[in-house]
Amino acid sequence: MSTDVILTSDIHEQMAVHQPKQRGKAGGFLRRTNVLTGSALGIVLSAVTYAIGSKMVPWGTQNADYSQVGLNALVGATYVAWVIGFMIGIGAFAGPVRWMLGHDITHDDSEYMAGKGQGKWKYWKYTTDHKVVGLQYLVMALTLLGFGGFFAMLIRTELGVTWAEVFDPNFYNSLIGTHGIVMIIAMIIVVAGPLGNFIMPLMIGARDMAFPRLNALSFWLLFAAVPPLLSNLLLGGIRDGWTVYQPLGAQAPVGMIGYQICIITFAFSTGIAGVNLITTIVTMRARGMTWNRVPIFVIGILAAAIMGLVWFPMYQYSQVLAFSDKVVGSSFFIPQEGGSVWLYENLFWLLGHPEVYVIVVPATAALLELMVVFLRKPLFSYKVAVAGFAGIVGLSSVVWVHHMYMTGWAPSAGYPFMLSTELISIPFGFLVLVMLGTLWRGKVWTRLPMMTVYAVLWCKIIGGITGVYLSDVPVDQYMHGSMFVVAHFHFMLMGAGLFGAMGAIAYWFPKMTGKMLHHRLGMVGFWVSFFAFQVTFGSMFVAGLQGQPRRVLQFDNAFEISNWISTIGAYLIGVGMLIFLYAIITSWRSGTIAPANPWGAKTLEWQTQTPVPLENFPVLPVVTSDPYGYGVPDPYDSIELKLTDENLKVGA
Amino acid sequence: MSTVDERPTAEAEEPEGPTNRPEPSYRLREWLSRPYVRHILIIFVILTLAIIPAAWLVIHFMNLSGAPASDIMYEIERTMFVFTLVSAPVMAITATILLYSLLGWGRVHGEEPPMQESPAIRSNPIAIFGWIGATSLLAAFLVIWGLVELARITEMSNGTTRANQQPTTAKPLDINVTGQQWLWTFEYPGQQSITSDVLVVPIDTPIYFNVTSKDVIHNFWVVELGVKIDANPGAITNTGVTPNKLGNFNIRCAELCGLHHAYMETQIKVVTQEQFDAWVREMGGKKFV
Numbered sequence: 001m002s003t004d005v006i007l008t009s010d011i012h013e014q015m016a017v018h019q020p021k022q023r024g025k026a027g028g029f030l031r032r033t034n035v036l037t038g039s040a041l042g043i044v045l046s047a048v049t050y051a052i053g054s055k056m057v058p059w060g061t062q063n064a065d066y067s068q069v070g071l072n073a074l075v076g077a078t079y080v081a082w083v084i085g086f087m088i089g090i091g092a093f094a095g096p097v098r099w100m101l102g103h104d105i106t107h108d109d110s111e112y113m114a115g116k117g118q119g120k121w122k123y124w125k126y127t128t129d130h131k132v133v134g135l136q137y138l139v140m141a142l143t144l145l146g147f148g149g150f151f152a153m154l155i156r157t158e159l160g161v162t163w164a165e166v167f168d169p170n171f172y173n174s175l176i177g178t179h180g181i182v183m184i185i186a187m188i189i190v191v192a193g194p195l196g197n198f199i200m201p202l203m204i205g206a207r208d209m210a211f212p213r214l215n216a217l218s219f220w221l222l223f224a225a226v227p228p229l230l231s232n233l234l235l236g237g238i239r240d241g242w243t244v245y246q247p248l249g250a251q252a253p254v255g256m257i258g259y260q261i262c263i264i265t266f267a268f269s270t271g272i273a274g275v276n277l278i279t280t281i282v283t284m285r286a287r288g289m290t291w292n293r294v295p296i297f298v299i300g301i302l303a304a305a306i307m308g309l310v311w312f313p314m315y316q317y318s319q320v321l322a323f324s325d326k327v328v329g330s331s332f333f334i335p336q337e338g339g340s341v342w343l344y345e346n347l348f349w350l351l352g353h354p355e356v357y358v359i360v361v362p363a364t365a366a367l368l369e370l371m372v373v374f375l376r377k378p379l380f381s382y383k384v385a386v387a388g389f390a391g392i393v394g395l396s397s398v399v400w401v402h403h404m405y406m407t408g409w410a411p412s413a414g415y416p417f418m419l420s421t422e423l424i425s426i427p428f429g430f431l432v433l434v435m436l437g438t439l440w441r442g443k444v445w446t447r448l449p450m451m452t453v454y455a456v457l458w459c460k461i462i463g464g465i466t467g468v469y470l471s472d473v474p475v476d477q478y479m480h481g482s483m484f485v486v487a488h489f490h491f492m493l494m495g496a497g498l499f500g501a502m503g504a505i506a507y508w509f510p511k512m513t514g515k516m517l518h519h520r521l522g523m524v525g526f527w528v529s530f531f532a533f534q535v536t537f538g539s540m541f542v543a544g545l546q547g548q549p550r551r552v553l554q555f556d557n558a559f560e561i562s563n564w565i566s567t568i569g570a571y572l573i574g575v576g577m578l579i580f581l582y583a584i585i586t587s588w589r590s591g592t593i594a595p596a597n598p599w600g601a602k603t604l605e606w607q608t609q610t611p612v613p614l615e616n617f618p619v620l621p622v623v624t625s626d627p628y629g630y631g632v633p634d635p636y637d638s639i640e641l642k643l644t645d646e647n648l649k650v651g652a
Numbered sequence: 653m654s655t656v657d658e659r660p661t662a663e664a665e666e667p668e669g670p671t672n673r674p675e676p677s678y679r680l681r682e683w684l685s686r687p688y689v690r691h692i693l694i695i696f697v698i699l700t701l702a703i704i705p706a707a708w709l710v711i712h713f714m715n716l717s718g719a720p721a722s723d724i725m726y727e728i729e730r731t732m733f734v735f736t737l738v739s740a741p742v743m744a745i746t747a748t749i750l751l752y753s754l755l756g757w758g759r760v761h762g763e764e765p766p767m768q769e770s771p772a773i774r775s776n777p778i779a780i781f782g783w784i785g786a787t788s789l790l791a792a793f794l795v796i797w798g799l800v801e802l803a804r805i806t807e808m809s810n811g812t813t814r815a816n817q818q819p820t821t822a823k824p825l826d827i828n829v830t831g832q833q834w835l836w837t838f839e840y841p842g843q844q845s846i847t848s849d850v851l852v853v854p855i856d857t858p859i860y861f862n863v864t865s866k867d868v869i870h871n872f873w874v875v876e877l878g879v880k881i882d883a884n885p886g887a888i889t890n891t892g893v894t895p896n897k898l899g900n901f902n903i904r905c906a907e908l909c910g911l912h913h914a915y916m917e918t919q920i921k922v923v924t925q926e927q928f929d930a931w932v933r934e935m936g937g938k939k940f941v
Contacts, residue, residue: 169911176908241908247885248868248910335886341869342884377770381780406871406906407882408863408889414802422795429787432746437779439753441688442770445760454750461746465739469732472798474805477880478714478728481871481906519763545713547875549906552914556902558717600765631772636686 030098030109033091035124035223041089042082042224049081050074073327075235075254079228079261086224091126092217114212116614126220128212131612133219134198135512137189138505140222142581144186145498147230151179153574156536158553160567162560165553172553174237174255181229181242181259185266187493188308188355189222190501191362196277196301199508202605202612203295205286205621210279214272221269229262231255241551243352246333246344250325260323267316274309277301286604288623295603295627296385300365303389307354307361307396315351318344342409349400357396359493361389363500364431364460367453370507371438373601374450378628380437384430391427395420405473406480414473421471428464432457447599448522452503455530459495463488466541484544487537495533502526502580509587510594514611518587525580529573536569603627692752699744707736718876721897721922724805725878731801738790805878809892824858824892827851831863831870831883834912836903846935851903851920853895854928860892871907874920882907895922 053074087093095105105113114129115122122132154175158166167175201209209215232238236253249256281302285294321332322344331337333344372379379385401410401417435457444450466488469475479485509517543562548555555563597606604627608617674682683689710732720726760766828839829851839847851874853859863872865883873880874893881891905916923931 169914173908173910173913239910245869245907248908251868251910335884339886341886373765375770376766376768378772378774380773381775384780406880407869408884408887408891411806415799418798418802419795422791422798425791426784426787429783433780433783436746436749437773437776439749440773441757442753443758443760443766443768444753445766454754457746457750461743465743468739468794469735472731472735472794472801474724474728474731474798474801475735477805477878478725478732478875480880481873542713545710546716547714547902547904549873549904549914551908554914556717598763598765628774630769632769634771634773636771 030091030094030105031112033089033094033126034121035090038086038088038090038220038224042084042086045085045088046078046082050078053077069327069329071254072257075257076261076323076327079257082228083221083224083261083265087217087220090220092220094126095213111614113216114208114614126216128208128216129614130197130201130209130212130215131512133209133215134194134196136219137193137197137222138512140219140226141186141190141193142584144182144226145190145577146581148179148183148186149574149577151175151182152570155179156567156570159563162555162557162563167553169553170239171233171237173239173241173551174233176551177238177241177244177259178229178233179242181238181262183493184242184355184359185222185229187359187497187501188270190498191366191504192273192277192301192304192308192358193219194512195297195366195504195508196273196305196362198512199605200277200298200301201280201284202511202608202616203298203603204281204284204289205604205617205623206280206284207615207617207620209276210284211276214276218269218273218276221265221272225262225265225269228258228265230258232258243348244322245348246322246325246339246341247335249322250334257323257326260319260326263319264316264323267312267319270308270312274305274312277305278309281305286621286623292382293623293626295369296379296382297362297365297369299386299389300362300368303365303393304358304362307393308358311351311354311397314347315355318347321347342404342407345404345407345409346400349403352403353400354396356489356492357392359497360460360500361392363456363497363504365389366504366507367456367500368431368434368438369603370449370503370599370601371435371453372628372630373507373599374445374447374453375438375442376445376630377438377442378631380434380440382626382628385434388427388430388434391430392424395424395427399424402471402476405476418471418473422468425464425468428460432461432464448517448519448526449503449507451523451526452499452506455526456496456500456503459491459499459533463491463495466491478547479544481549482544483540483548483550486550487540487544490533490537490540495537499526499530499533505584507599508605509584510598511605511610511612513588513591514594515587515591516594516598518583518591521583521586522580525576525578525583527576528579529576532569532572532576534569536566536573539563539565539569601627602629688752688756691756692748695751696741696744696748699747700741703740703743704737706740707733710736718899718901719897720876720878721899721901722808722877722879722893722895724808724893725876727801727805727808728878731797734797735794738793742787742790808894809879824860825853826860826862827853829861829863829872829883830866831872831905831909831916832866833868833910834905834916836872836905836916836918840932843932844936846932848935850918852928852931853920853922854925855895855898855922857925858892858894860890862888862890864888868909869907870905870909870916873904873906874901875904876901877920880906895920898922898924 098105112118113127115127115132118125122129123136127133154167155172158172197209197215201207232255235255235258237255238244238259239252240248244256244259281298324330325332325334325339331339333339333341335341368379368385399417399421401413402421405414435453466484470479470485470488506517506522509515539562543559543566546559546562548559548562594610596608596610599606604621604623607621711729714729714732720729760768826841828841830837830839835849837847837849838851839845861872861879861881863881863883864887865885867885869885870883871880872883877893877895879891879893881889883889899922901920901922903918903920905913909916
C-alpha cells in the first residue's frame with residue numbers, strides 16, 4: 001500500500017501547474033521584512049508625524065478647548081502613522097503593491113511567505129501559514145491575558161485595602177477600563193484565534209485558510225492595535241470603564257485616542273478574520289464532509305465569526321464617531337451641541353452584547369468537541385447543538401437594549417427586550433442539554449481538558465441563572481450598575497469563557513506545540529483558579545446584593561467583608577493562573593514529545609502527523625461519516641429485547 | 653430508554669402484529685428501576701431542597717443595608733425570591749448530573765486512551781422534547797412574570813396605583829434631580845424651588861423625579877426604595893416612587909462619572925408630612941426672608 005500512495009506534492013511536481021505570468025525575480029523587500037522592521041518603520045513614521053504635526057497644530061493657544069482638540073488630532077495622527085508604518089514595515093502591502101505593478105508573487109515567494117524553511121524566525125514575520133498564525137494568536141492572547149490579569153490584581157488590591165486609597169482615583173478608573181477592554185480583546189481571540197486558525201482548517205481537511213495573506217493581515221493588525229491601547233495608561237488613561245460612555249469619554253485625556261485607534265484597528269482585524277473563517281468553513285471542507293458531518297467546534301467558530309463580522313462594525317463606527325468628536329470637534333455624542341449619548345450607547349451595545357457570545361460560543365463548542373473524546377461516547381444530539389448555536393446567533397442581534405433598561409431611553413423598550421433576552425435562555429439550554437446528554441452514562445477519562453467541562457458547566461449555569469435575574473427589568477432596577485452585574489459577567493466570560501479556553505488549549509496543545517501539557521501542574525493551576533474563582537465572584541454576588549455599585553474605589557463599611565474575601569480569592573486566582581502559565585511554558589519548552597493522536601480522537605486534525613507538515617496532509621482526506629463514532633451498543637437495549645421476547649411468549 | 657428503533661418499517665405498518673417493543677408503561681418502570689436513575693432522582697430532590705433556602709438568603713443579603721422602603725422595592729425582592737425558587741430545579745438537575753458523572757458512572761485514569769467505550773447514545777427524543785418543553789415553560793413563566801411586574805412597577809413609579817390597586821389620593825410631589833460631577837442637587841419646584849443636597853420627602857406621598865445631568869451620565873439610585881434611572885445630559889428622564897417607611901436611606905451614583913464617582917453619595921430622609929412641611933418652611937425661610 002505504501003508504495004502506491006501518490007503524494008499531492010508529487011503530482012504538483014509531475015504536472016505543469018499553471019502559474020500566473022511572472023516578471024521579476026523571487027525575493028526582494030518581501031523577504032526582508034519582519035516584526036523589527038515593522039516596529040522600526042512604525043516608530044519612525046509616527047515620530048515624523050508627531051514632529052511635523054506639532055509644528056502645525058496651534059499648540060498652547062489661549063483657547064483651552066481648541067488646544068485639546070489639536071493635541072487629540074496630533075496624537076491620533078501619530079497612532080495612525082504607527083499602525084500604517086508598522087503594516088508597511090512588516091510587508092503587509094508587498095503583495096498588493098506587486099500585483100498593482102503587474103508582477104504577482106512568485107511560487108517561491110508564496111512558499112517563503114508560508115514559512116518554508118525559515119525555522120523559528122517565521123513566527124516573527126508576515127507568515128501566511130495558518131499554523132504559524134494560530135501560534136502567534138496564542139502567544140498574543142496569553143500576553144493580553146497576562147496584562148489583564150495583572151490589572152485585575154491591582155484593582156482587587158485597591159478594593160481590598162478598604163482603609164485607604166492605594167491609587168489615584170483617575171488611575172484606578174483607567175485601570176478598570178483598561179482591564180476590561182484588554183480582557184475583552186484577549187477573550188475574543190483566545191479560542192477563535194489560535195484554535196480557529198490552527199485547528200479548524202486541519203479539522204475540515206484543508207491545506208490552509210481560504211485567504212492566507214488576509215490571515216496574516218488580521219493577526220498583524222491586532223498586533224499593531226495593542227501598543228496604542230496599552231500606552232493609554234501613560235497618556236492619562238481611559239477613565240471611563242471599557243464602555244467609554246460619552247460624554248465622559250470626551251472629557252478624557254489623550255489616552256482615549258489610543259483606545260479608539262485600537263478598537264478601530266481591531267475591528268478591521270476581526271472583520272478580516274471573520275471573512276476568512278467563514279469562507280474557509282463554507283468552501284474548503286474535505287470531500288464528503290457534508291454539513292451534518294462537520295465537527296461541532298467548526299460550527300461554533302462559524303457562529304462566532306458571523307456574529308463578529310455582522311456586529312463589530314457597530315462598535316467600530318461608534319469609536320469612529322467618538323474619535324471625530326475628539327479630534328475635529330464634531331458633536332455626535334455631545335448633548336450640549338445637539339448630540340445624543342443614547343446614540344453612543346445603542347451603537348456600543350449592538351456589538352457589546354453579541355461580543356459576549358463571540359467569546360462564549362467558541363469555548364463551548366470546543367468543549368463539546370473534546371468531551372466526546374474523554375467520554376468515548378458520541379455527541380448527544382448534534383442537531384440540537386447546531387440549533388442552539390443558530391438560535392444564539394439569531395437572538396444575539398435583538399437583545400442589546402437590556403444593557404440600557406435604566407438609561408431612560410425608550411422605557412417601553414423594556415418589554416420586547418425582556419422577552420427576547422429571556423428567550424435566549426432556550427438556545428443556551430440546548431447547549432446545556434447536549435453537554436448533560438453527552439455526560440449521561442459516560443465513563444470519564446479524567447484528563448485536564450475533561451475537567452474543564454465540569455467547571456464550565458457549573459459556571460455557565462450560575463452565570464445563566466443570574467443572567468435571567470438581570471434580564472428582568474424590575475430586578476435590573478436594583479442590580480444594574482452593581483457588583484452583581486460584575487460577578488455575573490465574570491461567571492460567563494471567565495467561568496464559561498476562559499476556563500473553556502484553558503480546556504481547549506490543553507486539549508489541542510499536543511497538536512499545536514508537539515509537546516504534551518504537563519498534566520499534574522496543569523491540573524493544580526486549573527483547580528486552584530477554579531475554586532478561587534468561586535470564592536472571588538461568589539462573594540462579589542453578595543456585595544452586589546447588598547448594593548455596592550461597580551467601578552468604585554471606596555465604599556460603605558457594609559461591603560468590606562465581601563470585598564476582603566473577593567480580594568483574597570482574586571490573589572489565589574492569580575496564583576493558579578501563574579501555575580497554569582508555568583505549565584504551558586515548561587511543557588512547550590521541554591515537555592514530553594506528543595504522539596500524533598494522544599487522545600485517540602477521530603477528528604481529522606489528529607489523523608495527520610505531529611508536527612503538522614506545511615500543507616497539513618500528504619493526501620487530502622475524504623470523509624465518510626461524522627467524527628463521533630465512539631461507543632458500544634447500549635447494554636440496556638439488549639435487556640429490553642430479551643424481556644420483550646418473554647413478553648411475547650406470555651402474550652402467545 | 654432506547655436509541656433509534658431499527659426494526660424494518662414493514663413491521664411498524666402492521667398495528668395488529670406482534671411488536672418488538674414493550675409497552676410505554678413497562679419501559680418507564682424498567683427505566684425507573686435502573687440504579688443510576690434512582691440515584692439521580694434522589695440526589696436531584698435533595699439538591700433542589702438544599703438550594704431552595706437560597707431564595708431567603710438572597711433576600712437577606714439584599715436587606716443587609718436596609719429593608720424595602722417602598723412597594724417597588726418590595727416587588728423587586730419578591731421577583732428575586734420567585735426567580736430563585738424557579739431556578740432551584742434547573743441548578744439542581746445540572747449539579748446532579750455533574751456530580752453523578754464525576755462519581756457515579758465510573759472513571760478511568762492514566763495517560764493512555766481508555767479501551768472501554770461508553771454506550772453510544774446519539775439521541776433521545778423524549779429527553780430532547782422534554783427538556784425543550786420544560787425550559788420553554790420556565791422561560792415563558794419568567795417572561796410573563798417579568799412583563800406583569802414591569803407593568804406594575806411602572807404604574808407605581810407613575811404614582812397612579814399602590815400595590816393594593818387602590819388609586820392614591822395624596823397630592824404628588826415633584827422633585828427635579830440634577831447630577832453633576834460629583835454631587836446631587838434636589839430642587840422642589842412646587843415649594844418655591846427650594847434646593848437641597850439631601851433629599852427630604854414625606855411618607856406615603858407619590859414622588860416624581862425629573863432627572864437630568866449637567867455634565868456626564870450619572871445614575872440616580874435610591875437603594876432601599878428601588879429607584880434607579882440614568883441622569884443624562886441634555887435630556888430629562890422620569891421615574892417615581894411612593895416611600896412607605898420612615899428613616900434615612902442611601903442614594904448612590906451607579907454609573908461611572910469620573911474622578912470622584914465613588915464618593916457621589918447622599919441620603920434620602922423619609923419624614924412625616926408635618927416634619928416635611930416644617931423642613932420646607934425652614935428652607936424656604938432661609939431663602940426668601
